[in-house]
Amino acid sequence: MTQKIPTQDRSPNPVKINPDDEFDLYAKRKKIHPRTVKGFFQNIRNVSMSGMLLAYFLLPWLMWGDRQALLFDLPHRQFNIFGLTFAPQDFFFLSWMLIMGAFGLFVVTVFAGRVFCGYVCPQTTWTRVFMWIEKITEGERNARIKLDKADVSAVKIGRRIAKHSLWLVVALATGFSFVGYFTPIRDLANDFISGNLGGWGYFFIGLFTVFTYMNAGWLREQVCFYMCPYGRFQSVMFDKDTLIISYDHERGEPRGALKQSTAEDPLGDCVDCSLCVQVCPTGIDIRDGLQFQCIQCAACVDACDTVMDKLNKPRGLVRYTTESILEEHKPYHWLRPRLVGYSAVFVAVFILFVYALAIRVPLTVEALRDRSSMYRENSEGMIENVYTLRILNKGQVPHTYTVAVESEAGITLLPVSNVEVQPGELYSLPVTLQANPAELHKTKYEVEFKVKAVDVADISKETKTSFLGPHN
Ligand code: SF4
Ligand code: SF4
Known part of the structure; x- marks a missing residue:
């Protein structure tokens, strides 16, 4: 035998409904x-x-x-x-x-x-x-x-x-x-x-x-x-x-x-x-x-x-x-x-x-490649790639940072001064990497920028990007 579950209208304004009537929902x-x-x-x-x-x-x-x-x-x-x-x-x-x-x-x-x-x-x-x-x-x-x-x-x-x-x-x-x-x-x-x-x-x-x-x-x-x-x-x-x-x-x-x-x-x-x-x-x-x-x-x-x-x-x-x-x-x-x-x-x-x-680590680093050219050759015949490093100090005090690069094929960083970044400041630092074309055997190398605080230990961040050169 089917059992009906008793229900009760608990709405604020209960409405009595006759099942035979048409009604608006x-x-x-x-x-x-x-x-x-x-x-x-x-x-x-x-x-x-x-x-x-x-x-x-x-x-x-x-x-x-x-x-x-x-x-x-x-x-x-x-x-x-x-x-x-x-x-x-x-x-x-x-x-x-x-x-x-x-x-x-x-x-x-x-x-x-x-x-x-x-x-x-x-x-x-x-x-x-x-x-x-x-x-x-x-x-x-x-x-x-x-x-x-x-x-x-x-x-x-x-x-x-x-x-x-x-x-x-x-x-x-x-x-x-x-x-x-x-x-x-x-x-x-x-x-x-x-x-x-x-x-x-x-x-x-x-x-x-x-x-x-x-x-x-x-x-x-x-x-x-x-x-x-x-x-x-x-x-x-x-x-x-x-x-x-x-x-x-x-x-x-x-x-x-x-x-x-x-x-x-x-x-x-x-x-x-x-x-x-x-x-x-x-x-x-x-x-x-x-x-x-x-x-x-x-x-x-x-x-x-x-x-x-x-x-x-x-x-x-x-x-x-x-x-x-x-x-x-x-x-x-x-x-x-x-x-x-x-x-x-x-x-x-x-x-x-x-x-x-x-x-x-209260630091974020991002490397953005210069989009206007893949690489350029300077007056001495060296290959250069230009980047902007975006350094965000996420701490509560100012810090001074130094920048270094790790790479292969003799890719080096052109000298860049240390930068002081205020708390919460996003600092944009233009940097250039240089390589001798004679040492480049590929068109693309992976490079890693390392930004490190010089005034306090244990604050450093790395970011990877690529170095592009001509095809030999
Ligand atoms: S407020 Fe009045 S109606 Fe509501 S529960 Fe108390 S005595 Fe009853
Ligand atoms: S007065 Fe507040 S607590 Fe009491 S029934 Fe209404 S909403 Fe609930």
């Missing part, structure tokens, strides 16, 4: 007007999100020596991160950083669920800022609902203009700062104000301004529902001991208004005030169970705690807990295979990364 978005809530977890969010915003807006202005501390300088193909310079050849480090970040996130998710989403995610943070602006320009939840329904009036237009103008100011500051991570921000600011930025600069600032305005102002929870991959795959990382925000069914049900509760027929602790739903930025009812839309912002926890305080009942009807505590009344488990596994990989990758960073 497109569900229109219902605008959410979250009520402001105060409480312990919202205070933590205020701190974490303020830190996030301060870091985002101030970091590009921070200097490290005479360089921008964080600069992903794409035109010059180098990343400056707190005094360290990374070239494209260091892509390996970027990959390790991403792997480390991914496993760090896995560990946090297995342990505390979507705490990243609720407390530091940029989408949640900027949306919260935009909601705060909405509140100061259009009022609290009820005032906003009323304003939405009201006919067009001078007050309505004025409030809307104020809201969108402030949104645009924040979005512009966000877009500008974002581009400031890729272009020296002080020059960017001067050029932006003086109108000398150039088309691409204005284009990218405009693009990220629109992006922020749309995501935080208009799309909001839709980004979490439909665009964020993390929101979708995090559920596979959950186990029964992952911290989640949950409603205590045993304690709360049957729900109902306080006055309906009698000695013979007592109700649970949930007075069905719907405050937990009104404060939810994603518009869900936590009493329906764990839902993928929940970003674990804990607004419902703080809201319900205030209700419980007023009713002189213990807090925690909606709280951080785990499935095994709630359903099986088991104590919290620390030692779980997933948590241990992800933590072990994270620690291993972190140690490898630090080790690789410690033994990294």
Whole structure:
């Protein structure tokens, strides 16, 4: 006999469907007007999100020596991160950083669920800022609902203009700062104000301004529902001991208004005030169970705690807990295979990364052949090849370098002075190799340039290229 698995519509606005009716699969978005809530977890969010915003807006202005501390300088193909310079050849480090970040996130998710989403995610943070602006320009939840329904009036237009103008100011500051991570921000600011930025600069600032305005102002929870991959795959990382925000069914049900509760027929602790739903930025009812839309912002926890305080009942009807505590009344488990596994990989990758960073040579050398001629013959009949050596000092102090060449067939380097290269500087040094044509028996020889710091031991790099001559 075929068994049907019972299902329940957990969507924010469940729709009753008659299978015989024709219906539209497109569900229109219902605008959410979250009520402001105060409480312990919202205070933590205020701190974490303020830190996030301060870091985002101030970091590009921070200097490290005479360089921008964080600069992903794409035109010059180098990343400056707190005094360290990374070239494209260091892509390996970027990959390790991403792997480390991914496993760090896995560990946090297995342990505390979507705490990243609720407390530091940029989408949640900027949306919260935009909601705060909405509140100061259009009022609290009820005032906003009323304003939405009201006919067009001078007050309505004025409030809307104020809201969108402030949104645009924040979005512009966000877009500008974002581009400031890729272009020296002080020059960017001067050029932006003086109108000398150039088309691409204005284009990218405009693009990220629109992006922020749309995501935080208009799309909001839709980004979490439909665009964020993390929101979708995090559920596979959950186990029964992952911290989640949950409603205590045993304690709360049957729900109902306080006055309906009698000695013979007592109700649970949930007075069905719907405050937990009104404060939810994603518009869900936590009493329906764990839902993928929940970003674990804990607004419902703080809201319900205030209700419980007023009713002189213990807090925690909606709280951080785990499935095994709630359903099986088991104590919290620390030692779980997933948590241990992800933590072990994270620690291993972190140690490898630090080790690789410690033994990294802070120098990159590249030899570019002169493309205008394969070789030339000088007045004494010697064959010459011309190159440009690109020397990038990836350290935190200036260094003086000497250049040597290793080759065969008597290929020698014409004398070249030592060069001093500043931290993060890419120095282009023209050099010439020379050979006696009588000693050249092939048209192509492999040569190796060796660049070595003269002021400190153990900093040297080699780069190979070819020496071309006439065919004998
Ligand atoms: S805030 Fe608490 S008491 Fe009110 S409906 Fe939600 S769970 Fe029930
Ligand atoms: S259900 Fe609670 S924790 Fe989840 S998003 Fe809504 S308010 Fe935040």
